[in-house]
Amino acid sequence: MIKQSINKFPNATELTFCEDFDVPRDFIIVGLDHVFPLKKITKLSIECHHFSFEQLIKLLQFTSNVHILKLDSIVILHRNNANLIQQNSLTQLVSETNIITKITISKEITLEKIQLLTIVFRRMEKLTINLFKQDLKRIAHFLLSKPNDNTRYLSSLCISKQINDLMIILKNLIKSKKLFRDYILKVINRKLYLWW
Numbered sequence: 231m232i233k234q235s236i237n238k239f240p241n242a243t244e245l246t247f248c249e250d251f252d253v254p255r256d257f258i259i260v261g262l263d264h265v266f267p268l269k270k271i272t273k274l275s276i277e278c279h280h281f282s283f284e285q286l287i288k289l290l291q292f293t294s295n296v297h298i299l300k301l302d303s304i305v306i307l308h309r310n311n312a313n314l315i316q317q318n319s320l321t322q323l324v325s326e327t328n329i330i331t332k333i334t335i336s337k338e339i340t341l342e343k344i345q346l347l348t349i350v351f352r353r354m355e356k357l358t359i360n361l362f363k364q365d366l367k368r369i370a371h372f373l374l375s376k377p378n379d380n381t382r383y384l385s386s387l388c389i390s391k392q393i394n395d396l397m398i399i400l401k402n403l404i405k406s407k408k409l410f411r412d413y414i415l416k417v418i419n420r421k422l423y424l425w426w
Contacts, residue, residue: 239266246275303337334358348380358388
């Protein structure tokens, strides 16, 4: 397909890997640059379940102008591999050079994966996630605590599937920990939004 599509999409600014896309183990990202210039991509959507975080990092080294990143989920190939990913020189390079400010993750996310996200995407301003109710306090406390340098630009959090009492839990957490003086907390179209 790549050989047949050379230079077919020179003005493309969005790249989406659909749900049906089967990511080969030896996925060659460099070949994509012949179909459309990866440097022009500003919005990257990965809707397939088998695209690993490690493959995402490899892709992001060639897509340095991506501002918006949408992921179905964060898949780490090997358990307990988050520390190795962080220490990887390519991950550190992508962390320093990417300019992604808006991230959306569709599937439920854990605190450990949020921590990995904030290390790699330090310029993140808006984050949309889905989570399990029991994880809300830990994730919110991590994201909203002031000493965290990796979240210093973050000013908007959206929880995409609002469960009835998430707003109450989040409001109580903000008040009890005195996380903010000024903030807006609203439910719009069954999504919980927090701006600060």
